[in-house]
Amino acid sequence: MLQLAMIDYAKITVTAGSGGRGKVGWRQDKFVRKGGPDGGNGGDGGSVYLTVDKNLNTLKNFQFQKKFTADSGQMGGKNRRTGRNAVDLEIKVPPGTVVKMEGSDPSIDLIGTGQKILVAQGGHGGRGNWAFRSPTLTTPKFADPGEAGETKTLALELKLLADIGLIGLPNAGKSTLLSVLTKATPKIADYPFTTLEPNLGVFRSGMTRCDLVIADIPGLIEGASRGKGLGIEFLRHAERCRVLVHLLDATSKTIKADYQQVRNELGQYSPKLLEKPEIIILNKIDLLPVGKIPRFPKALAISAATHKNLDQFKRALAKIL
Structure with a gap:
């Protein structure tokens, strides 16, 4: 059986860095062989953040790397010097990533470019023996080990941010239409399931007030809502599209x-999808004899391959958006 996978879901484990160990040290100089305590505190461990990167549109980077660990803080030094804090770890995710932390509710929606959230807090540095001195304890011979960083398990789910979603059965011509409307270069061939993950393109036209993002969403088969074929791995992307173009x-x-x-x-999958504005397209009319184009209510007849009637389709897009 053909197994198809689209990388728009990932489960990862992130571990923040531990705080550096506090130093047990004693003051020493030319005239003092062994003075009082002077061990410094350890540095803080690095925290872990998720950051939205507009140049990403898939979670495939997490297909092989599922564990991420930030650096630990530096150990405290002599002369009461505090160890260096570790650099925070930033993990990049595409816009539209929904983050669910294990054992936490609700989920977090990452939409805006540059948006950044803390997912695992770094541990505080341990106190050196200088910090423990007191009138009754003048020579503390111990220090804190440093606090452990948090470990979190995250479920990442991508829901593409697009104005227009191209939907239809496999081999309906969605990728071809995307390629002629935008500068996207999806894989195109005359067999089902050519598209195994969503392709995005930007549609620029004087007919619309602004640039529009179009998503070529992989083809459906019967039972997709129950996980068959590309299943719900595709259907979730349709939820965020403003308009569905049904080829x-x-x-x-x-x-x-x-x-x-x-x-x-x-x-x-979701009754709300049926409420979205829809444009119905009869594609591949170039393969039919003249006068043999079938009739379908409210459908526009076009040929993405020859560009026939594409202007009518563009006007329909401009009107509905």
């Missing part, structure tokens, strides 16, 4: 059933 293969003998199959899967 149908005009050469199919079962166009109505094709349309209903996709709608059924959307509804079973």
Whole structure:
């Protein structure tokens, strides 16, 4: 059985750095062989942050690396010197990443570029023996070991941020349409499941007030809402799209059933998806004889391959957005 995977979910473990050990030290100089305590405090351990990077659009970086550890603080020094604090560890994630910390509620939504959240706090440095001196304890011979950094298990789920989501059965022509509307270069071939992960492109047109992000979302099969095929690994991306563009293969003998199959899967995953604005496209009309284009309610007939009627589609996008 063909196994397809899209890297938009990851489970990782992050560990912040421990604080540096406090120093047990004694003052020594030319005239004092062994003076009082002068051991310094340890430095703080590095904390772990998640930071949004607009140049990322997948969680595939976490496919092979699932454990991240920040550096520990430096041990305290002589002459009451505090050890260096460790540098914080920043882990980059794409916009639209939803973070769920194990044993914590609710989840955190990372949307804005540069947004940064603390996920594991570094440990405080241990106190050196200088910090323990007192009138009744003039020569403390001990120091703190330093506080351990936090360890957290994080579930990361990516929900793409796009204005327009291209949906449809496999091989309906979504990738071709994306490539002609934008400068994106998705893998295109005449067989199902060419697209195994979402492709993003930016649509620039004088017909719209601003640039629009289009997501070519991998094709659906029956049972996707229950995890078959690319399953819910694709469906979650449709949740954030403002408009769904439903592509149908005009050469199919079962166009109505094709349309209903996709709608059924959307509804079973989340009824709210059925409430989103929708543009229906009959694609591949260039493969049909003149006058043999099937009729479908409210559908625009186009050819992404030859660009036929693309301007009508662009106007429909501008109007609905």
